[in-house]
Structures are given as C-alpha cells and as structure tokens.
Amino acid sequence: MSDEDFQPRIAILGAGPIGLEAAIYARYLGYSAEVFEREELPAKILHHAEERVLDRPFSERVSTLGVAALQAQDSKWKFPASSASLSAAEYYRSYLLPLAESDLVSDSLRLGMEVVSVSRDTEEAWQIACRSKLGQETEFGADVVIDCRGKGSENFVEEEGQSTESLCFLNPVADYYVLGSKSCVTAEEFLFASGLAQIRELFAILGEREDLDVYATMPPIEWK
Numbered sequence: 001m002s003d004e005d006f007q008p009r010i011a012i013l014g015a016g017p018i019g020l021e022a023a024i025y026a027r028y029l030g031y032s033a034e035v036f037e038r039e040e041l042p043a044k045i046l047h048h049a050e051e052r053v054l055d056r057p058f059s060e061r062v063s064t065l066g067v068a069a070l071q072a073q074d075s076k077w078k079f080p081a082s083s084a085s086l087s088a089a090e091y092y093r094s095y096l097l098p099l100a101e102s103d104l105v106s107d108s109l110r111l112g113m114e115v116v117s118v119s120r121d122t123e124e125a126w127q128i129a130c131r132s133k134l135g136q137e138t139e140f141g142a143d144v145v146i147d148c149r150g151k152g153s154e155n156f157v158e159e160e161g162q163s164t165e166s167l168c169f170l171n172p173v174a175d176y177y178v179l180g181s182k183s184c185v186t187a188e189e190f191l192f193a194s195g196l197a198q199i200r201e202l203f204a205i206l207g208e209r210e211d212l213d214v215y216a217t218m219p220p221i222e223w224k
C-alpha cells in the first residue's frame with residue numbers, strides 16, 4: 001500500500017454526543033474507527049438526566065450529517081421542531097440513541113469497555129487498554145486517538161512539563177486529539193457547535209486538506 005493510500009485506524013474514547021459525532025464523521029469518510037465507551041449505553045449522562053430541560057434547542061444539538069444519516073436510514077424518523085426545548089432524555093431518545101444505532105456507527109461501538117490506559121509502542125502505534133465490566137482486559141491498536149471522554153476524566157497522555165489543564169484540542173501530542181467538553185477548561189464553556197467545528201478541523205488535518213467540511217455538503221435540514 002502506498003503512503004497515499006494509508007488510512008489511519010482511529011480510536012475514539014467515549015460515546016457522548018461528541019464521540020458519536022466524531023464516529024459518524026470518521027465512518028462517513030471511510031476511516032476504520034472504534035469507539036470505546038465504559039458504560040453499557042452511549043451518552044448515558046444525558047439518558048439519566050431525564051426531565052432536565054436542555055438550555056439550547058434541538059437544532060443546536062445535532063449535525064447535518066447526523067440528521068441526514070438518520071433520515072437516509074429511516075424515512076419515517078421524526079425529529080422535533082428546530083426550536084423545541086428538549087429534556088435531556090428526549091434528546092437522547094430522538095437523536096443520540098438512533099445515531100449510536102445507525103449503520104455507520106453501531107458496528108464501531110464497543111460498549112461496556114472502559115479505557116484504562118493509552119500508550120505508544122515502539123512502532124509508534126497507540127495501544128488502548130480497555131477493561132470490560134467483568135474485569136477482562138483487552139488491548140487495541142490505533143494510529144490516531146480522539147479523546148472525547150468528557151469533563152473530569154483524567155489525562156492519559158501528557159507532554160513533559162505540561163499541566164493537565166493545558167491539554168486541549170490543539171495539544172502538542174502527535175496523533176492524540178482532545179475534543180468536546182474535555183477540551184474546555186470549564187463545563188459551562190462547552191458548546192456543541194464548537195465540538196462539531198473541532199471534528200471538522202480534525203478530519204481536515206487527518207486528510208491533509210486545507211478544509212474538509214462534510215457538514216456543508218449535506219442537504220439542509222428541512223425543519224417542520
């Protein structure tokens with residue numbers, strides 16, 4: 001295989017909203033991706049938030065790619081009105097869960113797999129060590145790690161002398177990217193749209209392109 005044909009294997013840590021969006025973006029572009037989620041359900045934090053109303057409407061919590069994929073898979077799939085104020089559980093049921101169950105993502109999803117360490121071997125590939133709920137340990141290899149484990153998760157990889165707080169999307173560790181709320185200093189700072197912008201930027205970097213915006217190539221969402 002020539003260098004030009006090389007497609008990195010991608011490991012995505014965490015299946016929250018941003019991990020799922022990163023997964024569908026990767027799979028849409030044809031990358032081999034695996035998503036490791038420690039819980040038995042994707043985005044469990046939102047599933048369990050239940051009736052708490054989210055502060056932003058549905059239209060600001062979805063991507064055009066995600067909506068297009070769900071509509072392509074099931075023409076009867078109904079999404080809430082763009083301005084609908086949703087509870088966390090409604091958002092979970094109407095978007096995040098179908099996304100996780102979509103053809104593009106479901107094959108890649110490893111639920112109940114907690115990532116316990118990430119290190120590089122001598123061949124410069126990442127080794128992702130995971131522990132199942134039953135305590136069984138398994139290792140996976142990857143060329144690129146996308147860390148979407150959310151706020152409060154400890155850092156696996158640090159450059160010497162760098163504080164954990166400064167590990168962010170543009171961190172200097174090669175082939176290790178931190179996205180979503182984990183890349184923000186405070187949870188309040190996190191905006192879903194910024195997470196999508198990070199995904200777009202990251203895949204442009206991986207594809208060695210100035211710009212690569214799959215979201216812009218998707219049909220506009222026709223809100224009812």
Ligand SMILES: Cc1cc2nc3c(=O)[nH]c(=O)nc-3n(C[C@H](O)[C@H](O)[C@H](O)COP(=O)(O)OP(=O)(O)OC[C@H]3O[C@@H](n4cnc5c(N)ncnc54)[C@H](O)[C@@H]3O)c2cc1C
Nearest residue numbers: 014015016017018037038049054055114115149150180181
């Ligand atoms: C009750 C509640 C209400 C909220 N309301 C709002 C709101 O109104 N507006 C708003 O913007 N935000 C709100 N949030 C915050 C919102 O949930 C986060 O901003 C959003 O989920 C961040 O997405 P993320 O994908 O970056 O991270 P997360 O959603 O935190 O996802 C991280 C995922 O990584 C998994 N994970 C962590 N460690 C590991 C590991 N070692 N191995 C494998 N998997 C791992 C976690 O289980 C999780 O599924 C609320 C949160 C809660 C709990």
